[in-house]
Amino acid sequence: MIHPRTILKAYDLRAGKRRGQNFLTQPATAEAIAASAGLSPDDIVAEIGAGLGALTLPLSRRAKRVLAVEVDRGVYRALLEVLASEGVDNVQPILADALALDWPALAAEAGGSLKVVGNLPYAISSPLLFGMLRQRALWTGATLMLQQELTRRLASGPGSKDYGRLSVLMQTWCEISAGLEVGQDQFFPRPGVVSQVVHLTPLAQPRVLFTDAEAEAWFSRVVKAAFGQRRKTLANSLAGGLGLERPLVAGALERAGIDPQRRAETLEVGEFAAAADSLAEAMAQGKGN
16 A cells, blocks of 8 residues: 555645545555455445545455545545556446435445445544434445544443434444544544444344334434433423423423433433324324314
8 A cells, every 4th residue: 555645745635634634554454444344245335435545445355346435536536546556447436525425326326235334534424424324224334434432422322421312313223333443643644533443234123113204203303402402401402402392391201201300311212212202292282282
């Protein structure tokens, strides 16, 4: 692997702080991450943040095809040259913003479901994960390198300061497993944080059974409102976030067996589901009166 500094200099490029560009420098680490994705020769991989090809190349040796997404035009141009110099013919570079990615079109291009792999820029990690959750029917597994703090948030449980909206929603629909830690010295430029790989696998059945898409959307909205003002009591944060009267919210929580004075970070996934159901029922009764 040619050092990213050398490639960037050759193309008169600089790693952009705004986009959080930190390029992996260690071939052994890239190989380990690609190997941990558990790919088969029939898999189609969507690689988010292909960069200069550090992960793209080992992925190409394990998968049938790699759809390598890169947003930076200069880096994309360099990536094309890297792939050409290596004689790689099963990688399709795609110049696109991962946050605006047309996942259905990508899956159609692949002819089926995708495996997702990527070294995600820290600034887009959370919104990208929320977007992937919405498109979870189109991918069967994801191996992502994230800021270690975010990996902890994904896997944390009730009572932890790391537990939040992303924890609840990701755990509702996915199995989460922490993987390889990657130190700051393995990137150029050197980032200010430690990175860690996380593996996400959509569950065959979510941990909450929803009656329809509307119920799913309501559950997600309730979770978002609950953590919107996490220092407040659950009754206050839900009333404010959902635009409801506090007595209605408190009564719905009590009927669900949840103390309205609790805070969002103390609730388990199933309790959020019970709260959402009870609130929906209370609102329906209120409209009927």
